[in-house]
Amino acid sequence: MPNFLAQGAVESQVETDLISMILQMGPIAMGVLIVLVVFSVLSWAIILEKWRVISRARRQNRSFLRVFRQSTKFSEVLDYSKRLPYSPLVGLFQAGYNELRYQLGRAQVSQMESAVHNPDGASVKGRVKIRNLEGINRSLQRASSVEVNKLERSLNFLATTAGATPFIGLFGTVWGVFNAFRNIGAEGSTSLATVAPGIAEALIATAAGLFAAIPALIGYNFLLNKIKVISSEMDDFSLEFISVTERSFIDSVPIGSGGTSAS
Numbered sequence: 617m618p619n620f621l622a623q624g625a626v627e628s629q630v631e632t633d634l635i636s637m638i639l640q641m642g643p644i645a646m647g648v649l650i651v652l653v654v655f656s657v658l659s660w661a662i663i664l665e666k667w668r669v670i671s672r673a674r675r676q677n678r679s680f681l682r683v684f685r686q687s688t689k690f691s692e693v694l695d696y697s698k699r700l701p702y703s704p705l706v707g708l709f710q711a712g713y714n715e716l717r718y719q720l721g722r723a724q725v726s727q728m729e730s731a732v733h734n735p736d737g738a739s740v741k742g743r744v745k746i747r748n749l750e751g752i753n754r755s756l757q758r759a760s761s762v763e764v765n766k767l768e769r770s771l772n773f774l775a776t777t778a779g780a781t782p783f784i785g786l787f788g789t790v791w792g793v794f795n796a797f798r799n800i801g802a803e804g805s806t807s808l809a810t811v812a813p814g815i816a817e818a819l820i821a822t823a824a825g826l827f828a829a830i831p832a833l834i835g836y837n838f839l840l841n842k843i844k845v846i847s848s849e850m851d852d853f854s855l856e857f858i859s860v861t862e863r864s865f866i867d868s869v870p871i872g873s874g875g876t877s878a879s
Contacts, residue, residue: 642795645817648788649824652781656828659777662770663835669702670767670842676703677849684709690716704763704846705853711759712752712857716865719746746865749858756854763850767843771836778833785825792818 680703683696690713697706746752796814 642817644791645788645795645821648784648791648821652784652788652821652824652828655777655781655784656824656831659774659828659832659835662773663831663839666767666770666835666839670839670846672702673704673767673846674842676700677705677846679703680705680709681853704760704767704850707763708756708759708850708853709857711755712854712861715752715755716746716861719748719751720865746861749862752861753854753858756857760847760850760854764843764847767846768840771839771843774832774836774839778829778836781828781832782825785821785823785828788821788825789818792816792821 680693680697680700684693684705687693687696693709694713697703697709700706792814794814795817798814
């Protein structure tokens with residue numbers, strides 16, 4: 617028990633000494649520390665917020681794909697997608713759906729819904745056709761770029777933090793060492809009491825720079841990898857949407873002749 621009490625007393629003394637050293641820092645060293653703390657706080661806020669958004673996006677993507685593949689009407693998928701505001705796949709679907717409606721025109725929209733609603737070979741009078749499959753593909757690509765840009769928003773700040781804060785901390789380190797040598801010159805002594813304030817400033821600045829940079833770097837790489845996974849899911853969905861559209865609305869394929877679903 618005495619050992620634990622002694623250890624607790626030592627840790628408390630260290631914390632008190634650290635706070636005391638921070639409060640005794642000069643204005644420039646204090647400014648460097650404040651800048652690094654601001655970078656660190658903002659980085660952690662971005663990491664936590666992006667992790668929340670990406671987690672929701674992945675969950676809602678799974679829900680959307682389940683409904684898309686089970687549904688027999690695009691209109692049903694469109695209605696359900698309104699419940700999934702965080703799913704990037706919803707943005708792709710809406711872009712492809714709007715382009716499909718535009719190409720078919722008002723006269724064929726109701727017929728399009730009937731065609732999609734008959735995946736089991738039921739006969740539908742006439743056929744609906746699209747004019748340009750490439751136009752739908754371009755709409756999906758544009759929507760994919762928009763969704764990826766949304767997910768990547770603010771990640772540049774993490775990259776900046778990871779790259780810049782070590783150098784900001786290094787500036788504080790150099791300034792602290794400079795103060796240590798200046799104190800030696802002023803006091804004419806190399807005692808610990810003379811050099812301790814400058815060395816303390818240098819070490820605190822170094823530690824603060826690393827404390828800001830390392831989490832930002834790890835968070836940036838981690839989140840970027842998750843976004844790449846979602847981007848891959850969007851590419852796969854674009855191909856799936858194009859395939860469904862090609863089976864259902866290309867002129868050479870009679871409506872109701874196969875067992876396909878427009879999901």
